[in-house]
Amino acid sequence: MDIVNLAESFEAIEEYWSPRLAAELNGQHVKLAKLRGEFDWHHHADADELFLVVDGALTIELRDEGDVTLGKGELCVVPAGVEHRPVATEEARVLLFEPAGTLNTGNVASERTVEEIERV
């Protein structure tokens, strides 16, 4: 049974906005990503997406609602279909939980789209 150490796994991630697979269960993926700067506006048509900030702070801008800012040890769920844009002024280390196959850029294809997620 594999143990994933979050701190060691984040240290091994070099690229920003490039999620890596930490665990798979019940058709869902647990991903780890280092974020810094502004991501692309997007939504996930059929997938709710959970963000848990492990270190740093993350603002999730929402097109039709107020923004949400998560500090270390805080989580929220962006429901399916809600257009959002993650923004981190400093490096943020984030755990994501969402259905397997969910693309990081959702409905938008960009140079930051990760088609094949790699293990941490």
Next chain:
Amino acid sequence: MDIVNLAESFEAIEEYWSPRLAAELNGQHVKLAKLRGEFDWHHHADADELFLVVDGALTIELRDEGDVTLGKGELCVVPAGVEHRPVATEEARVLLFEPAGTLNTGNVASERTVEEIERV
């Protein structure tokens, strides 16, 4: 969009072995539980179960394999059908991911079975 602060939520949990619901998404539950002592041996017939230790340390005893011990910031997945028993010699604060409706005592009914999970 609700923000869940893990530290504050754990502070609000008084009972050991009594998971509370932190978030629901894609038919899955994110639960928080304070653990201390030995739980009951059990398995979940159809549900993989993720344990992430937010604070403290947790040993997951496995009937047919070596035990697994998770420290703070470590996670693992116990696959469906694998008999296990969580043990925490000191208080452990644990985040669980599993399908909605998964019972904490799995296939075993005991006085610690939580039928209706409450929100944190």
